[in-house]
Amino acid sequence: MQQKISLKLLPSEAADEATVKKYIASSAGKKLQAVTGYHISKQSIDARGKNVYINLQLNAFIDEPFIERTTTHFNFKKVSAAAKxxxxxxxxxxxxxxxxxxxxxxxxxxxxxxxxxxxxxxxxxxxxxxxxxxxxxxxxxxxxxxxxxxxxxxxxxxxxxxxxxxxxxxxxxxxxxxxxxxxxxxxxxxxxxxxxxxxx
Ligand SMILES: Cc1cc2nc3c(=O)[nH]c(=O)nc-3n(C[C@H](O)[C@H](O)[C@H](O)COP(=O)(O)OP(=O)(O)OC[C@H]3O[C@@H](n4cnc5c(N)ncnc54)[C@H](O)[C@@H]3O)c2cc1C
The missing domain is CATH 3.50.50.60 (FAD/NAD(P)-binding domain)
Structure with missing residues (x-):
């Protein structure tokens, strides 16, 4: 399944994929091995307090194979000899x-x-x-x-x-x-x- 998860982490934690996976597993109540990967949907910095935090909104892949982020396909045509x-x-x-x-x-x-x-x-x-x-x-x-x-x-x-x-x-x-x-x-x-x- 894919699950939307929000985390508030220290910058060093947010930058480390293994740590993020640990937090996902704990937040979803799953074993670490069940977390196959994640996409960040939104990332913001909260620097209002003494400690700086990174807010992450994630789409986590749990108990299913991780799929890379899909990218938009651009259909650039060969136009060197185009009539127009x-x-x-x-x-x-x-x-x-x-x-x-x-x-x-x-x-x-x-x-x-x-x-x-x-x-x-x-x-x-x-x-x-x-x-x-x-x-x-x-x-x-x-x-x-x-x-x-x-x-x-x-x-x-x-x-x-x-x-x-x-x-x-x-x-x-x-x-x-x-x-x-x-x-x-x-x-x-x-x-x-x-x-x-x-x-x-
Ligand atoms: C220092 C600076 C920093 C900026 N930083 C940001 C930013 O971080 N983020 C952001 O979103 N926006 C930023 N902007 C604003 C952004 O650059 C403009 O909104 C954007 O460039 C406008 O795009 P444009 O194509 O309409 O015009 P322009 O970028 O002005 O492009 C017009 C082009 O036409 C050319 N030109 C003009 N007259 C003729 C002519 N008679 N014949 C042939 N060519 C001509 C010019 O040389 C120029 O290359 C910044 C602007 C400046 C000056």
Whole structure:
């Protein structure tokens, strides 16, 4: 059976799979061997008190084989010779996600970006931060990846009316983001990791 279980653990306990399994077994009143695995559905940090705790909502597999988390399948078509083409201005998140949608629809996106590619931007940002030199075409806002590419990539939003957020998170994971963004209460990709996702 699969059972939903909530646990409040110390960070060291939450990070250790064997310990989490022990708590699942005790919470479900089962032997440890009965717990074959678990998925984290939600993870949040409670740092309000003296001790920091991790709240975990789990889907535990008990007395049945563990099944790996299912991932969304993206059907990216080969569009290099597609008859239909769409011009996108700007390789920010809006442009890049639009391009991915078009590829799924079998249409070839052509992105025109005024700034430099994501790696070259790093040099211009270094000049900006160290010497105060602003390149008007390649900076924190302009260039491949768009504004926020050189941030820590916070992904949380209060909006749930504008489409499937999980699908977007799955896309980030497909291109190299940590799987924890799928269940963290306040997901973020991490400083300097976004450029790798852009080039993946
Ligand atoms: C420092 C910083 C940190 C941020 N951190 C976060 C965060 O952690 N989490 C979060 O959710 N949001 C963050 N944001 C906000 C987020 O980056 C923006 O909401 C998002 O980038 C908007 O996407 P967009 O595609 O609409 O526009 P943009 O990202 O602005 O993309 C537009 C693109 O078009 C290009 N362009 C502009 N004019 C032309 C032209 N004439 N021809 C060709 N190309 C052109 C630009 O160079 C740019 O690449 C941050 C923003 C900044 C500046």
């Amino acid at each position: 083409k769409v011009l996108i201005i700007g390789a920010g998140p809006a442009g890049l996600f639009a391009a991915l949608k078009l590829i799924e629809a079998g249409i070839q996106p052509i992105i025109i970006e005024r700034g430099k590619d994501v790696r070259a931007r790093r040099r211009d940002l270094a000049a900006l931060n160290k010497e105060g030199i602003v390149n008007p075409e390649s900076n924190y806002c302009f260039g491949e990846g768009g504004a926020g590419t050189y941030s820590d990539g916070k992904l949380y939003t209060r909006s749930n009316k504008r489409g499937d957020i999980n699908r977007i998170l799955q896309l980030f994971v497909k291109f190299g983001a940590p799987e924890s963004i799928l269940y963290d209460a306040h997901p973020h990709i991490g400083t300097n990791k976004l450029p790798h996702i852009i080039t993946a």
